Amino acid sequence: MNIDYSLLTIEMLTAGLALGLLVLSLVVPGDQRKGFGYLTAAGLAIIFAISFAFNGVNKEIIGGMYLIDDFGNFFKQLALVAGVLVALASIPYVEKLESYRGEYYSLLVFATLGMVVMVGAGDLISLYLGLELMTITFFVLTAFKRGDSKSAEAGIKYVLLGAMSSAILLYGLSMLYGVAKTTVISELVSTIQAGQISPALILGLMFLVGGFGFKISAVPFHMWSPDVYEGAPTPVTSYLAVGSKAAAFAAFVRIFMGGMPQIQEIWIALFAGLSALSMIIGNLIAIPQTNIKRMLAFSGVAQAGYILTGMVAGTNAGIKGLAFYLMIYVFATIGAFTVAIGFSNATGSDEIKDMAGLSQRNPLMAAVMLVCLLSMAGIPPLAGFAGKLFLFSAIVAQGKLWLALVGLIMSMVSVYYYLSVAKSMYMGEAADPSPIEIPGSLKLVLIVSMVVTIFLGIYPAPLTGLAEAAASVFALK
Amino acid sequence: MIGLGHFLVLGALLFCIGLYGALTKRNAVAVLMSIELMLNAVNINLVAFSRYLTPDYIAGQVFAVFTIIVAAAEVAVGLAIVIAIYRDRLSVELDDFDWLKW
Numbered sequence: 014m015n016i017d018y019s020l021l022t023i024e025m026l027t028a029g030l031a032l033g034l035l036v037l038s039l040v041v042p043g044d045q046r047k048g049f050g051y052l053t054a055a056g057l058a059i060i061f062a063i064s065f066a067f068n069g070v071n072k073e074i075i076g077g078m079y080l081i082d083d084f085g086n087f088f089k090q091l092a093l094v095a096g097v098l099v100a101l102a103s104i105p106y107v108e109k110l111e112s113y114r115g116e117y118y119s120l121l122v123f124a125t126l127g128m129v130v131m132v133g134a135g136d137l138i139s140l141y142l143g144l145e146l147m148t149i150t151f152f153v154l155t156a157f158k159r160g161d162s163k164s165a166e167a168g169i170k171y172v173l174l175g176a177m178s179s180a181i182l183l184y185g186l187s188m189l190y191g192v193a194k195t196t197v198i199s200e201l202v203s204t205i206q207a208g209q210i211s212p213a214l215i216l217g218l219m220f221l222v223g224g225f226g227f228k229i230s231a232v233p234f235h236m237w238s239p240d241v242y243e244g245a246p247t248p249v250t251s252y253l254a255v256g257s258k259a260a261a262f263a264a265f266v267r268i269f270m271g272g273m274p275q276i277q278e279i280w281i282a283l284f285a286g287l288s289a290l291s292m293i294i295g296n297l298i299a300i301p302q303t304n305i306k307r308m309l310a311f312s313g314v315a316q317a318g319y320i321l322t323g324m325v326a327g328t329n330a331g332i333k334g335l336a337f338y339l340m341i342y343v344f345a346t347i348g349a350f351t352v353a354i355g356f357s358n359a360t361g362s363d364e365i366k367d368m369a370g371l372s373q374r375n376p377l378m379a380a381v382m383l384v385c386l387l388s389m390a391g392i393p394p395l396a397g398f399a400g401k402l403f404l405f406s407a408i409v410a411q412g413k414l415w416l417a418l419v420g421l422i423m424s425m426v427s428v429y430y431y432l433s434v435a436k437s438m439y440m441g442e443a444a445d446p447s448p449i450e451i452p453g454s455l456k457l458v459l460i461v462s463m464v465v466t467i468f469l470g471i472y473p474a475p476l477t478g479l480a481e482a483a484a485s486v487f488a489l490k
Numbered sequence: 491m492i493g494l495g496h497f498l499v500l501g502a503l504l505f506c507i508g509l510y511g512a513l514t515k516r517n518a519v520a521v522l523m524s525i526e527l528m529l530n531a532v533n534i535n536l537v538a539f540s541r542y543l544t545p546d547y548i549a550g551q552v553f554a555v556f557t558i559i560v561a562a563a564e565v566a567v568g569l570a571i572v573i574a575i576y577r578d579r580l581s582v583e584l585d586d587f588d589w590l591k592w
Contacts, residue, residue, distance in 0.1 A: 176564050
């Protein structure tokens with residue numbers, strides 16, 4: 014079998030970067046490893062730039078096990094750009110580590126590689142491998158802070174629940190293989206017939222939705238996320254929040270929209286329930302949270318609910334909205350978490366009440382937090398508004414007005430807790446009014462997230478073009 | 491005559507035992523062992539499907555090999571984290587890990 018390896022350039026470069034960092038961290042003496050963060054960010058940025066050469070390439074390799082297409086490429090770019098921002102945001106955190114600085118960045122790149130493989134997978138086996146590469150790396154990263162009890166506790170909770178969810182997902186995949194007699198996703202279309210729905214298939218689908226639902230932290234599989242988000246090092250949390258979620262959504266689209274559009278009515282009902290539950294419960298539990306990371310965790314649960322509406326639509330417009338929303342969610346979430354990184358780096362606190370008066374102590378941080386939170390709430394003219402517009406109009410077009418209404422009402426609820434953070438930052442009196450200094454790398458991440466969030470809100474055309482190309486891979490309505 | 495159904499029932503039973511253990515055991519190592527049972531149930535399913543439904547197409551067996559490898563990696567990381575938290579709390583009982591609201 015002839016394999017055109019040039020199609021795998023992004024994957025090979027990412028793997029090379031990860032391995033290179035691992036070797037470098039052995040060779041370079043401990044006190045000279047300051048540049049690793051910038052090296053990682055630069056490497057990922059170069060791979061990100063190269064990935065644009067693959068826009069418009071639609072090929073499959075190794076007999077359909079791996080796909081190079083616009084959909085995969087969109088999500089690869091998402092993983093890479095999130096990787097660049099997280100690598101930069103990690104720099105002040107890694108400087109405080111006593112050891113294993115190089116390994117941290119290497120693991121970060123391996124997590125990116127896992128996402129890249131997962132979104133390009135055209136076969137259940139390669140999908141599973143990518144998923145586990147990402148998840149196992151995140152287990153290590155979550156527990157990375159040695160000697161920190163919270164980090165270790167978050168790590169063990171994530172390992173046990175994550176491994177359990179993987180086992181459930183695998184059981185679903187094995188049932189799917191038994192029913193379809195193939196592991197290639199594109200062949201599922203012809204082997205699963207709409208007329209013959211067996212109980213084994215239903216069981217398999219439910220287990221699949223449960224396993225991936227854990228990764229996107231949709232209710233009722235969200236219980237791990239607040240604890241893990243709070244205990245994990247904050248840069249890792251931000252990557253976990255965006256990367257793991259985006260990759261699992263990409264897998265959802267690949268398997269369900271790409272492999273089983275003929276039995277749509279079954280899985281759409283599942284997703285509609287998950288979506289409504291996540292929007293309602295996520296937003297309501299976010300209200301009483303006092304820790305910024307826990308608040309963002311529950312807001313992430315609610316965001317997963319909004320994004321799931323794209324799956325409920327079951328159309329190309331739904332995929333477009335889903336892809337668009339995930340990309341802007343990357344910038345809004347990493348921006349908000351980076352403010353939390355800068356704040357806890359300077360003051361050692363993650364509590365919302367300690368952020369009182371932040372607008373006087375560091376106007377940039379307060380502004381970025383405000384923009385990111387308002388974008389998540391969907392206030393125009395920020396990017397989140399455009400994203401929600403695409404998603405909700407896609408489900409309204411399918412006659413699911415009730416779900417769009419739930420989404421709109423819960424978005425209004427979310428404005429309350431987002432604005433209470435803003436109120437604390439802008440109206441509150443700081444207990445200690447001394448200005449907060451943040452390192453240059455964090456400033457860069459903050460400015461990039463804010464500019465992108467505002468720019469894509471006013472002029473979303475560049476990203477909608479990419480999202481439309483990604484959605485056009487699937488031949489749906 | 492032993493057929494596909496027998497293997498699937500065995501797989502389902504093993505999976506349920508594993509899931510029960512993973513949800514009820516209070517010891518982190520025991521939970522990891524229960525998860526291994528769940529993964530092995532999947533392997534039984536995969537190999538049985540591969541043998542009985544697609545004898546000329548061994549994707550199921552390949553899948554099982556990959557599952558075994560990944561499960562080993564997962565447990566290695568899991569046990570390392572168990573050791574890390576044991577050094578910190580001198581316990582592997584899940585009930586003791588309540589610093590973060592569970």
